[in-house]
Amino acid sequence: MRQLLSLLLVIACLGSAYSQTTARFSVKGTVVDSGSTALVGATVMLLTPKDSSLVNFGRSTDKGTFELKGNKRMPYLLKISYVGYLPYQKEFTPSDDAVTDLGNIELKPITKELFEVVVRTAKAPLSIRGDTIEYNASSFKVPPGSTVEELLRKLPGVQVDQEGNIKAQGEDVKRVTVDGKTFFGTDPKLATKNLPAEAISKVQVFNDKTEKAKITGVDDGVKEKTVNLELKESHKKGGFGKVTAGVGTDARAQIRGNYNKFNSKEQFSVIGFGNNTNQSGLSWDDYQDFRGSQSFNWSDQGDFGFSNGGYIFFGDDNDSFGVPVNGGGRDNRGFSKNYAGGANYNYDTKKTKLSTNYFYNQTQQTLDAVSTRENFLPNGSLRTDIGSSRINFNGIHRGSLRFEQKLDSTNTLIVIGNGRFNKGDDSFNSLEQFRRTGSTLSGQSRINNSSNYDAFALQTTAIFTHRFQKKGRNFSLSTAYNRNNTNGDADQRSENTLVTDGTNPVNPIRTINQINQTNSLRSEFKASALYTEPISKKVFWETFYNFSFRRDEVDRDVFDRVDPNEVFNDSLSRYYVNNFTYNRLGSSFRYTNKGFNFSFGGAALNFHQEGQFTRDQSSSAAPTTVGRTFFTVVPNASMNYDLKNNRYLRANYSVNIRQPSTRDLQPVVDNSNPRYIQEGNPNLLPQLTHSLSGGYNMFNPATFTNVFINVNYNYNINQIVYNQTVDSLLITRTRPINIDGGQSVGSYVSFGFPLKKTKSNLNVWSNVNFGNNPIYINNVLNKTRSNNYNLGLRLDYTPSEKFTLYTNGNWSVTNTSYSISSLQNQRIYSYNYNADMNVLFPAGIYFNGNFNYRIYQNKRFGFDQKVPILNLSVYKVIFKNKRGEIRLTAYDVFKRNLGITQSASQNFISQERVQTLSRYFMLNFTYNMRGVKATTRRQGGMIIF
Template identity: 60%
Template sequence: MKKCLLLLLISCIGWSAMAQTTGRYTIKGTVMDSTGNKLPGATVMLLLPKDSSLVNYGRTDTEGALEFKNVKRITYLLKISYVGYLPFQQEVKPTDEAINELGTLQMKELNQDLFEVVIKTARAPLSIRGDTVEYNASSFKVPPGSTVEDLLRRLPGMQIGQDGSIQAQGEEVKRVTVDGKRFFGDDPKMATKNLPADAISKVQVFNDKSEQSRITGVDDGKREKTVNLELKDSHKKGGFGKATLGAGTDSRAEAKINYNRFNDKQQFAIVGFGNNVNQTGMSWDDYQDFRGSQSFNWGDNADFGFSSGGMYYYSSGDDESVTLQPGGGSRDRGFTKNYAGGANYNYDDKKTKLNTSYFYNQTEQTLDAFSQRENFLSNNTSFRTLNDNTRLNFNANHRGNLRFEKKLDSLNTLVIFSNGRYGQGNNRYNSLQQFYRNDGTLSNQSTINNFNQFNSFAIENAMIYRHEFRKKGRNFAASVTYNVSNSQGDGDQRSVNEFFFEGNRPDSLLNISQVNQTNSLRNVIKSSVYYIEPFAKKFFWETFYNFSYRTDEVDRDVSDRRGDVEVRNSFLSRYYTNNFTYNRLGTSVRYSHKGLNLVAGLAGQQFKLRGKYAEDQTSRDFGRIDRTFFAWIPNVSFNYNLKNNRYLRANYSVSLQEPSIRDLQPIVDNSNPLYIQIGNPDLLPQTYHNASVGYSHFNPGNFTQFFVSLNYTYNVNQIIYNQTIDENFVTTTRPTNITGGERLGVYGNYGFPLKKTKATLNVFSSLNFSNNITFINAVENQTRTDAYNVGVRLDLTPVDWLTFYPNANWNISNTRYSINTSQNQQIVNNTYGAEMNIRLPKDIFIKSDFVHRSYVNERFGFNQQIPILNMAVYKLFLKNKRGEMRLTAYDVFNQNRGITQFASQNFVSQEQIQTLARYFMLSFSYNMRGMKSTIRRQSY
């Protein structure tokens, strides 16, 4: 099968690349203005006269010359556009000559008189202004009822991943806006997956300023790839949307709806869905809801100055909230029932901007999994763990946000934003874990039955004030932020742990029956100030100050069941408070001129960690932690716009992260008798040295794109967890500092059209080399992993009624262990896939996607092949094709299952999960079209 797919891919490439020269010719010409000046960089396009569909495109060279080579000998419409000039078009008829020389093509300046002239010409399929590429959506045909995601697939220079991620011009799209306004926050998929393609007039792709640049008013040279969707007039003056209802075999069902109502100043949208087909729609934000949102600041943008790592709190074990792993919306992870809905509102009258949204998500998930893991020890031995488990998870969460921006006057701006979350849920975990010695004999086994329930609340509020002085380049900004989060969890833990020394009968038995209650409260107050002063034409002096004060209070009560009586376990119960004070004062000098942005800065950073801990609040004997850390933090960044859509960047930074209060506590946590944790009060902060360099080039004339980047990280005083494993394979971990861990990553992407508007090839590759250090039974182990990834994707749109997207991805990971070289191994994960859409007569469409996944680890005899084929046929009917009837077959071969394999530190693991497999569904969709506008725009 793999050979067939590769042969098909190669054949498609050959078909696209080998254009026949018979009956073809070349078109040439020179573009000038009325005074005889040549116009370099003008956008030139060949269109078919009958429907203005795009055939070829390009830009004039430095001499204003245009050339279209090897085009069919038919009549074309030549379209030329240039900023400040009236669009030019001319019919080009074939000649008997090999070259059709058009001579001088004169464009007229767009002066005031010409504004009164109505030009009835076909709109250009695309136009290029600087680094902005604008597509005329109506020139790229998609089936009725398609989403924006389907439209983006047809646009030159755009790629859509299987997970819905978007790449434009070789770079990841960070933000999608609708008429320049946010749509459900900054999640790009909310707009592309819910808005219909027929609502879009234009798609604009450009490099936007970073969030900090927009707030401070200072260009930091950084750019974020952004897509803006401009709505048609008809959809700005009325409501539009889509509703779907479906039922299938095995009691499968789904329902979803979206409705949008926009005008010039306001946008309102609602979305909702419910199903039992593993479509959760969950985002990374949803996952944080399940954790109580205590470990992250949600990427807030109210902290000024270069990044230090100290302003963001990573998941380090400070919080005691109950955690679980949600399904993530994948079809290959168990079985889920999902319900979600939300609303988004925008208001914009130039001086006042308001964005607010609310989203609710509920998921019930069942996971039946079997995993095996092999741990390697320092004496050239190993032990194997088998885990047969069932997980039942329920999660429900509410998420809301508000962003208000007010331009007080020409010099002062106020921004206020608030993000709030509330979540609740429970999870049940039943497992049989068996541990086997190197010779295959059973060492011990555990039967676990745990039940946890939790709820969490978090809110973040920030206010930012910005003042622009009358002196150009002088700016001041200040912010204040208040975050509060609270989580509560109740757990019921039961396990039977049997240890075998000889024979099949247990020689030792340990029963655990405990209940625990955990309350965790966190408050954070932050403030930042930022000032920039130009002291020369090209130089700016910047200074900033960051302050943060965080308080944590965690109370965990653990009780042992003894018959019907619960007895407090003072060894596992604990109460602690933590006060964390952060100060950072920094300054930098910026050079900015003609696209070159160079910054060199230094900051002094101080952590103060004050904490106390005991078995409960009433204890008279509190342990105390009082630590102060200081470090100098350098930062150098280089961003250079080389013009012609070429960008070069480089960065060196140092980030510092304090130890968690949990890791610092010198107490023993044996709540899991097979995995015991001990704190270390002598830990030092972790320091990360990060260096990166990247180059990107996008040629808007032929839509060739190239991107390459290199990233390197070196760890100093990295906090690792040393392991001591006894003869019963009970693991005891203790955090400690070590220097020497490192990671090097290289990524490259090259895309180019094999045949313009018909075939585009994208080739990408990544190399990752890492070295992780830990100690196993007091012996240093270095785990070196070399990972190689190569991928290729071909986008074929040979005719309007057919699209075909074959792809392949090869991943090889070589892992080497210094303590046990005999266990060195190679993991191979390969993926081959294709998507196809066919339009038949009478508004009948066929859609299919195929993926073949391969998982191989010869060292352990692991070889799994999973072919997945989904197919659908649908027909459009009713007035204006508003109705759609669809029959879908999921997983035709009935082969779907979840498989993962992973190697790290001193272990390798594989997991297989039962999941949703073959089913059939019949669905009906109704498209609510926008009302036609009574005002028609004039084209110029």
């Protein structure tokens, strides 16, 4: 905290000294039309005459006045733009006074005769129209070979963190489009980290409507911060991509490549990589528009109705259908070999949109870990020290298709299909030692497990939408069929012993030598309908219905090895069938007028479960049945208010419902770790979460100052938690149960402003979260309270294209307390410092340094870990048109990379260290493919680009 205060003090002093320097001056004036009427909100820019670099900017006030302060004394080019008027530009030299007053500046309306002049002069670094800011990409210089992400870092009002997450005007960017089309799916990073900066003509930042509002024509008041990348004509018609190959020390090697070609209608891309450098997902620099046009829309799942609550979410966490992407970063756990490749094709016109792709990736990973876990009990604690080794392999085929057809001006049909097939195996060995309330050894387990599996999954959806002639009247209908089939075999061997003298394992309490065969099949049919009716120009009525039927069938056979035979285990084997029927009927009203948008409504939902299970599918014994019905009414309300001048206020209340996962419902015992046995609970009820949130955000386009405030509160009913019991043999058993009382409250505040426009920006943020989670430990209620305080700061300094510096720091403190054992209360400190520097040296040599310093402290357990990670690279661009690059990189110069994690939750704390890839050097060669070059010619008295 002292470091942060010192840094803020230095920045404040520098800013004060800077503003008081006598060598600087202010320029002011008044923007008017030919009738001397003030022009409000005109974009005013101060440029260098030599290269039109942006130095300062602002907007005219409601009286047409402007003033740009803190400028160096030198000649400038003043440029003013306003919609419908001829751009104004004038070179001037400041007077000796502190303020140079340019008086009234008259803008002329655009006429046909002036159009050629408009084309000649319209190329300004940026323009501001309402809540839309448009940047001219060529006015913001980045090194050759840079991606769009590096370009965005240069733009005033835009921030990009080390993971590639984008903020514009203080808000998270929800979508990035290219020429107005979603060629890259819903993740903004897929575009910004892969398209080359040189391909971009303009960058536009604005508040867009949601996909639902666009389709129905009813404004829901929700805005999505959107960035649109406008391509140069050269890259709309040509292809571009690159190939990179590298070799390094310690037998490290990598190769990756991609090629992308598209025009106004079609897009095709191929991609592939292989490495042993822990890069298990696609590099952002390689991704190159792989996901494709219209990958996701609001209605792709066809679950109409409340978009923020009231629909049951099934809690099964299967592998995603999406292509794995990790930003090009290295996995901080273990060692892995990775291979992947795929192809993608898109076709996009006003009436027809088609997106399809295939992708395969495989990863073989080795993990050697040492971990410590301490569970707090009503009468003491249980400490577990684990040393483990794991080798696993996973290979996944993925395919997807999305087809959208506008049948006519009122009807649209969407068909979606996603498929996945994967195979994998896993080998796991560990030695676990247990200590009960102290350091004396009480027991240990040796585990030697292996498994293999294959799985197939399919998702299909069809959506039909009809828009009536009356504006706002719409009808939508959807159907979906999903299927998931998994088959697996497991070989489980373990020996578990007690220790009576504190040193030597004796008295075996359990030995496991089993074969486990599990077949699981899930199928689901869904249907949904939505009708929207305008009651007036300001009031709309919406009603919807959702239906789903889901069937889960699990056949688990367990055999004990009793040499020389395999004996069926009645107690662990299960055949289980579960049917879920879900109905939801709801309605809501929406009022919208002059920026104020309010919606309220409710839905009645009925959930019925009917299941049965036996020890075996062929068993003659009567099955045990499970049947129950759950009914509730859930309210929903939301408010969005556009206060004008880029100020927004919002509030929301909803009830979210989560159905227990199939695994939690299965009355199946998982004894793969004999000291930690898990069992399902077929009597679980769905979890209800009441959520209340509100927020305010403001952006001043004249000063580029932004403020963002958000608060939220959640309260859980029938929360699904995992009850724990630890017996005298130190065996922990967990079983999910429902419990009330879990709640959380949080807040987030951020403030950002330029220290020097176009040169330096400062952002400060803070979030505070309080949580209370109840759980039963040996039938005693334990309430875990977790209070987290977080403070962050980001300072960007980009004085020129030859030098850039991005720094940020994050300070976090978490206090955790336990009602059953206050002696175990603890405080965890986590500090994170980052710096990224780029320097251009003579002879076109570039240097990049990236430094990350992480500090973890937990004084109660004497844990104090400092991890400095420094990566350095030097590179030079070669060949004609700068198509080649040679780069030498040193990873983890200090050789301090450690896979460290620590956490505190419920009734335990844990720490883990994993051996992982450390210092090595790599030499890379990259060859870039460029599109056709743009040409400039004159035709018919007009300039054509």
